Amino acid sequence: MKKYDYIVVGSGCAGLSAALELAVSKKKVLLIEQHNIPGGCATGFVRGRFEFDPSLHELCGVGSAENPGGTREIFNRYGVDVDWIEATDCFRVISKYSDGTAMDVTMPSGKDAFVDKMEYYVPGSKDAMLRFFDLMQNIDDGLAYLSSDNINPANIFKEYMPMVRSGGYNTTDVLNALCLPEKAKDILSVYWSYLGVDMDNLSFLHYASMVNSYVKFSAYFPKHTSHEISVKMAERLRELGGEIMMGCRAEEFLFSGDRCYAVRTNLGTFVAENAILANINPDIIFGRMIPPELVPAREKKLCDARKRKLGARMFTAYFGLNKTAEELGIKDYSIFFPQGSDSVAEYNSLKRISTNNYSIFLCYNVHNPDFSPEGTSVCSFTTMFTSSTDFDNLRQEDYYKLKTAMAKKFINTLKEKTGIDISDAIEEITIASPYTFARYLNAPEGAVYGYETREWDGIIARTIEMTMGLDYKVKGLYPIGTNGVRGDGYSSAYADGQIIAQKAMADSEKEGK
Amino acid sequence: MAMKFGVKSTAADIKKFTSLITNREAAIRKAKANDINPSFRINELARKYHPDYQKMIISEIISHEGADAKTFVFKKADGSEAAFFRAGQYVSVLLKIDGSLVTRPYSICSSPLEAKQGIVKITVRNVKDGFAAPYMLENFKIGDEIKISGPEGTFYYEELRDAENVIAIAGGSGITPFLSMAYAIRDGLEDFNLTILFGSRTEENILFRNELEAVAKECDKIKVVNVLSDEKKKGYENGFINAKLIKKYAPEGKYSIFMCGPEAMYRFAEKEIEKLGIEKKFIRRELLGVTKKVASLEDYPKEAAGKVFDVKVIIGENEYNIKANADEPVLAAIEKAGIPAPSRCRSGECGWCRSKLVSGNAYTPKENEGRRFTDIEFGYIHPCAAFPLSDMVIEVPGSYMK
Numbered sequence: 001m002k003k004y005d006y007i008v009v010g011s012g013c014a015g016l017s018a019a020l021e022l023a024v025s026k027k028k029v030l031l032i033e034q035h036n037i038p039g040g041c042a043t044g045f046v047r048g049r050f051e052f053d054p055s056l057h058e059l060c061g062v063g064s065a066e067n068p069g070g071t072r073e074i075f076n077r078y079g080v081d082v083d084w085i086e087a088t089d090c091f092r093v094i095s096k097y098s099d100g101t102a103m104d105v106t107m108p109s110g111k112d113a114f115v116d117k118m119e120y121y122v123p124g125s126k127d128a129m130l131r132f133f134d135l136m137q138n139i140d141d142g143l144a145y146l147s148s149d150n151i152n153p154a155n156i157f158k159e160y161m162p163m164v165r166s167g168g169y170n171t172t173d174v175l176n177a178l179c180l181p182e183k184a185k186d187i188l189s190v191y192w193s194y195l196g197v198d199m200d201n202l203s204f205l206h207y208a209s210m211v212n213s214y215v216k217f218s219a220y221f222p223k224h225t226s227h228e229i230s231v232k233m234a235e236r237l238r239e240l241g242g243e244i245m246m247g248c249r250a251e252e253f254l255f256s257g258d259r260c261y262a263v264r265t266n267l268g269t270f271v272a273e274n275a276i277l278a279n280i281n282p283d284i285i286f287g288r289m290i291p292p293e294l295v296p297a298r299e300k301k302l303c304d305a306r307k308r309k310l311g312a313r314m315f316t317a318y319f320g321l322n323k324t325a326e327e328l329g330i331k332d333y334s335i336f337f338p339q340g341s342d343s344v345a346e347y348n349s350l351k352r353i354s355t356n357n358y359s360i361f362l363c364y365n366v367h368n369p370d371f372s373p374e375g376t377s378v379c380s381f382t383t384m385f386t387s388s389t390d391f392d393n394l395r396q397e398d399y400y401k402l403k404t405a406m407a408k409k410f411i412n413t414l415k416e417k418t419g420i421d422i423s424d425a426i427e428e429i430t431i432a433s434p435y436t437f438a439r440y441l442n443a444p445e446g447a448v449y450g451y452e453t454r455e456w457d458g459i460i461a462r463t464i465e466m467t468m469g470l471d472y473k474v475k476g477l478y479p480i481g482t483n484g485v486r487g488d489g490y491s492s493a494y495a496d497g498q499i500i501a502q503k504a505m506a507d508s509e510k511e512g513k
Numbered sequence: 514m515a516m517k518f519g520v521k522s523t524a525a526d527i528k529k530f531t532s533l534i535t536n537r538e539a540a541i542r543k544a545k546a547n548d549i550n551p552s553f554r555i556n557e558l559a560r561k562y563h564p565d566y567q568k569m570i571i572s573e574i575i576s577h578e579g580a581d582a583k584t585f586v587f588k589k590a591d592g593s594e595a596a597f598f599r600a601g602q603y604v605s606v607l608l609k610i611d612g613s614l615v616t617r618p619y620s621i622c623s624s625p626l627e628a629k630q631g632i633v634k635i636t637v638r639n640v641k642d643g644f645a646a647p648y649m650l651e652n653f654k655i656g657d658e659i660k661i662s663g664p665e666g667t668f669y670y671e672e673l674r675d676a677e678n679v680i681a682i683a684g685g686s687g688i689t690p691f692l693s694m695a696y697a698i699r700d701g702l703e704d705f706n707l708t709i710l711f712g713s714r715t716e717e718n719i720l721f722r723n724e725l726e727a728v729a730k731e732c733d734k735i736k737v738v739n740v741l742s743d744e745k746k747k748g749y750e751n752g753f754i755n756a757k758l759i760k761k762y763a764p765e766g767k768y769s770i771f772m773c774g775p776e777a778m779y780r781f782a783e784k785e786i787e788k789l790g791i792e793k794k795f796i797r798r799e800l801l802g803v804t805k806k807v808a809s810l811e812d813y814p815k816e817a818a819g820k821v822f823d824v825k826v827i828i829g830e831n832e833y834n835i836k837a838n839a840d841e842p843v844l845a846a847i848e849k850a851g852i853p854a855p856s857r858c859r860s861g862e863c864g865w866c867r868s869k870l871v872s873g874n875a876y877t878p879k880e881n882e883g884r885r886f887t888d889i890e891f892g893y894i895h896p897c898a899a900f901p902l903s904d905m906v907i908e909v910p911g912s913y914m915k
Binding site for chain 2: 305
């Protein structure tokens with residue numbers, strides 16, 4: 001039996017990041033992955049002459065090489081060089097303001113440009129917008145301070161009081177307290193869908209750290225689909241001496257006393273001298289992969305308290321088009337089509353197929369003309385489901401019809417709202433549903449966001465819990481991924497993998513390993 | 514100046530902030546320590562629709578005498594439903610032949626409705642100098658247990674892309690996906706007009722002649738035109754399926770062409786279709802397979818032809834040292850050695866066999882290039898469509914179907 005210092009199970013974003021963090025720290029690492037490609041959501045697939053990005057396409061916190069954000073710094077630390085493309089606009093949204101009037105706005109990246117554009121759309125918003133950005137900056141600095149060594153509690157209340165005072169509230173409350181004009185709040189509410197939790201239930205700190213990161217550092221996406229990120233991470237891991245086994249499915253974690261020391265897979269059993277980091281949903285780990293008597297009562301309670309309330313389940317249609325973006329009249333990289341500005345109503349409408357009229361349109365070629373062969377373009381539409389109800393008993397013959405019906409709805413929305421008609425240009429089409437994500441990721445309900453980060457289970461509460469070092473985890477076994485402290489998203493998952501890997505190493509050191 | 518911000522009073526805000534952790538603790542404390550249920554309905558359905566493999570029993574064998582072919586009726590071994598599929602999709606059949614562990618993709622020729630009764634049918638036609646087909650025709654018996662994959666492939670009707678009139682060009686056993694499509698149209702699962710131009714050598718050779726006639730009679734959306742290459746007979750078209758013939762049966766306006774047949778048919782038909790000036794999106798081809806004459810391809814490095822190379826195959830902790838012929842895909846050498854390796858389409862398309870080329874060189878024919886951009890950059894290959902050009906070391910994923 002081969003022994004490693006650490007074994008990482010699952011090569012999703014968090015798994016790849018954890019493995020690299022361990023490897024750059026000179027640990028002997030094995031990374032196992034059930035699929036034949038690394039990356040989990042961060043991957044790519046080929047149909048005909050097109051390559052598609054299946055999920056979240058862009059990352060926050062990348063920033064330029066000269067002014068790197070946290071995400072780029074993670075990649076820099078690992079020595080992974082991704083060919084990043086900057087999305088210069090944050091988004092275009094075509095919807096309705098809460099007073100019922102038409103909304104069609106395009107928000108640029110960069111704080112000043114963002115504030116100015118908001119003033120253009122919503123005259124008189126500038127002062128409040130500047131307060132909004134100041135507050136987000138204070139939160140960014142405060143959160144960085146909280147995760148640094150040697151924290152002085154008094155300092156928190158001195159320097160980061162705005163963070164403290166906004167920290168317990170949801171996003172709606174804080175935007176109200178900032179006295180932002182209604183229309184500005186309507187525009188800012190577009191961001192709720194990035195996290196899958198409506199503004200009334202979304203922690204402002206979570207919202208702020210994401211929005212600030214997107215606006216300040218721009219969104220970036222890899223030149224050749226997210227598969228580029230994942231393969232480059234895997235290749236770097238090999239360079240650093242890490243081992244990778246693909247087509248290797250973890251079946252069970254093995255224990256010596258109350259300590260996890262090995263993982264049994266279809267390719268054999270592998271021993272980790274220090275710890276195993278599992279990029280797997282905790283319900284699966286604690287419900288299926290370890291003996292029930294070894295599951296700490298607290299894990300069971302945490303699971304019960306979450307009531308299986310998972311975050312967004314994605315539904316995406318991918319199109320390879322035989323015309324260029326220009327020929328089709330596509331000028332925007334991303335367009336959001338919410339029904340209105342009330343995120344609570346929107347969240348509720350996304351529970352069911354019949355009321356789900358949301359979509360996000362995306363065309364990579366706008367920023368990256370080489371994304372597909374000459375004379376072509378690639379676009380996708382995504383919506384999400386905030387409940388599994390309609391998918392729990394869908395018959396498969398109806399499932400195919402649903403895919404087509406959803407795709408038609410997407411195409412019609414684009415046509416109605418922008419006049420752009422892609423219907424005659426479709427050369428390839430593939431549609432991914434919650435079943436598809438469940439199939440490839442094994443994530444519960446195909447929910448790529450993990451558990452909903454709302455109320456007591458928000459990322460701030462999760463982070464504080466971790467820094468308090470609550471000692472209830474299974475020894476030698478660390479869950480990582482979207483259910484971790486940072487919640488969902490590529491950038492968050494990379495950060496989570498890194499944070500937990502560091503924690504695992506610190507714990508090992510304490511134990512004298 | 515440091516910024517000031519508050520929602521309510523300072524005290525209320527601070528209390529709200531510090532309550533974040535107490536709220537979390539309270540929510541967890543009052544929950545129940547029940548055993549965790551790791552099952553989720555969507556995941557159960559995903560596994561049902563896309564199983565790693567399906568264990569089947571051969572429940573019936575139908576001989577097609579004149580066509581030198583047999584239809585194998587597979588029934589789900591545990592009596593449950595088989596994975597539902599789109600008419601035109603294939604299953605990968607796992608075979609153990611004299612120490613080799615091989616897969617073969619076969620189009621499903623039955624109606625998707627039959628999957629509900631646990632039934633999936635494939636038709637195997639004898640291939641001269643073949644390996645798997647003669648084995649199956651000779652050895653498969655009623656009651657045998659066979660492992661097949663879930664439904665795979667993208668060769669099916671897609672109303673958002675394809676024209677509502679489809680001209681199918683079928684050669685020999687390439688009729689099978691179209692038979693399934695015809696059944697699906699008849700059964701109300703698909704809705705398009707299907708005109709099948711079916712090339713056979715002689716009348717006697719026509720596979721599924723009665724079935725095709727029957728389904729065309731039952732449903733006016735389906736039309737079958739038999740084209741005989743080696744025989745002139747009344748009531749049949751004669752020769753090969755060329756541009757003229759396609760035009761004769763094509764409707765006014767837009768139509769899609771779907772092709773399935775042997776390599777030679779594709780090479781001929783593709784040239785003919787070019788004359789029709791149809792948009793690329795309206796031309797669909799079933800899996801190509803890989804050529805048996807790789808050395809005849811223009812950009813093939815001729816110096817490798819005929820050579821035998823040493824290949825080290827790494828799967829997990831296991832290493833196997835095998836020989837590989839230059840004129841066969843690497844996957845063939847792996848399978849001959851009895852090593853369980855994942856594969857499905859055997860045409861370079863699906864990427865199921867994606868492997869890391871650690872050292873050495875391999876050649877992928879342009880017509881089989883289905884790799885992702887970054888995979889090509891970092892030396893990944895699809896062994897089902899990669900021919901060895903040197904000694905090599907490859908890392909192959911583990912397989913769940915063995």
